[in-house]
Amino acid sequence: MTSVMTALPAAVGAAAVALLFVETVHRVTLRLGRRSPLAADLARKLHRPFLISVTLLAVQQAIRIWAGDFPGRSGVMHALVLCCIAGFAWLVGAMLLVLEDMTLARWRTDVPDNRRRRRIKTQVVMLRRVTVAGIVVLTAGVMLMTFPAVRALGASVLGTAGLITVVAALAAQSTLGNMFAGMQLAFSDAIRVDDVVVVEQEWGRIEEITLTYVVVQVWDDRRLILPTSYFTTKPFQNWTRTGSAVLGTAEIDVDWSTPVEPVRGELQRVCESSELWDGRVCVLQITEATDGRVRLRALVSANDAAALWDLRCLVRERLVGWIWQHQRAALPRLRAEVEAVAPEPVRVGGHAGPGPSSDAARVFSGGLDGDTRGVVFGGPVPAASERKE
Known part of the structure; x- marks a missing residue:
């Protein structure tokens, strides 16, 4: 009972000192945060984990030093150790998140020519996910190793670790493949957050990249969800791989008689x-001249894919309206030649020129070359005696 009475005041006193210390540090950090965004972010996001971690550590040390032996001491000390491990893991994770947020705030993507910034944002987001997952796994492992039974079990598990690893790898082959693909995408710069891509015949923007x-x-505004392995195993279009500026076309079919130079000026x-x-590209060219009409292709450029789409629609609309107003005769026409032809007399026997009976009308027969080709594609040519039969 004496040890318990000693432990309680010691724990309360240690907690009070810890609270006073943390509150002092918090106020100092808030004052510094008026001049430094980093200090303000630290004061806002680290206050609670820092308070819990320092308080638990102070209580645990006070009981260990000043409290004597009392019933349940080992259990209480073990619980405090577990809480301290979890609290400090929370504190470390919060500190890393603050640093990552500062990196994202420094390299903002809402600016022109943000290719490098988008690459950094993608890598930081992926590192944040990996960091949080790693901290959780390491914390759980450290907490489990505080149990003597688990430490003893670990020695026997090492013997079968190889087999378990193989089985786990086979069972989670698809998941692990996607995770490694996610890390590859983050650091290979194949795609980044806010990249404009064409996948599965859909044009869109990379909104989020995770490990899977x-x-x-x-x-x-639809969302297309694809596994990360898709971007490492299948071809896709990245319109902003090296820059956001892109080219696009608007095509119009007109008649052969259309004067092109006035359309080019328009x-x-x-x-x-x-x-x-x-201001980079504005070109009008004839790309096809078939079927009684010519195809005009307007090639234009814009700073990004969204502006390019609107510019292509604008160019198509204005050119169609201008041609209808100023060159209505240039609209596509259908031409046909109609003439009366007297029937020719039917000839009996013979043909005036090469016809069905001529070697010039045969591909797989009639002539040495035709017979050879017929053997290859249709089998052997029968002999003359077989044909008579």
């Missing part, structure tokens, strides 16, 4: 009058 899946925000005026155009 990637979220693509499609242009119509395209230049449309681009110069629009804030969507980045």
Whole structure:
């Protein structure tokens, strides 16, 4: 009873001192936070884990030093050790998250030409997930190792660790593959958060990258969820791999009689009058001339994929309206030649020129080359005696 009466005041006194110390540090940090964003973030996010960790450590040390032997001492001390381990793991995790948040705040992505910033953001987000998972696993392992029975069990488990590893790897092959693919994507710079990609014939933006899946925000606000291994095993288009500026086309079919130079001048005026155009490329070319019509292709450029889509629609709309207003004769036409032809007399026997009976109309027969080709594709040619039969 005397030991218990000694332990309680010691624990209360240690907790009071710890609370006073933590509160003093917190106020000092808040004062520093008026000038430093890092100090303000530390004061806001580390106050609670720091308070719990320091208080538990002070109580545990006070009982260990000043309290004598009392019933349940070992259990109380073991519980305090477990709580201290969990508290300090929480504190370390919070500190790492603060540093990662500061990195993200410094390298913001809402600025022009943010390719490098998006790469850093992707890597920091992936490291945050790995860090949290690693801290949880290590904390659980350290807490389990405080139990003597678990330490004894660990020696016997080492003998079968190889077999268990193989079985676990086979059972979680797909999951592990996606996890390694996620790490590969984070550091290979193949895709980054906010990259514009085309996957599964869908155009969208990389919204989130995790260790197991990637979220693509499609242009119509749908979400396409793909495993991370998809981006390491299948081809896809990344429109912002080296920069956000892209090229796009708008195609119009017109008649052969269309004067192209006035249309080219109208395209230049449309681009110069629009804030969507980045001033790099504005070209009009004829890319096809078939089936009685020609195809005009307007090639334009913009700073990003979203602006390019609107610019292509604008160019197509303005050119169609201008052609309808100024060159209506240039619209595609259907041409056909109609003439009366007198019937020719039917000839009996013979043909005026190469016909079905001519070697020029045969591919697999008639001539040495044709017979040889027929053997290859249709089997051996029968002999003359076999044909008569």
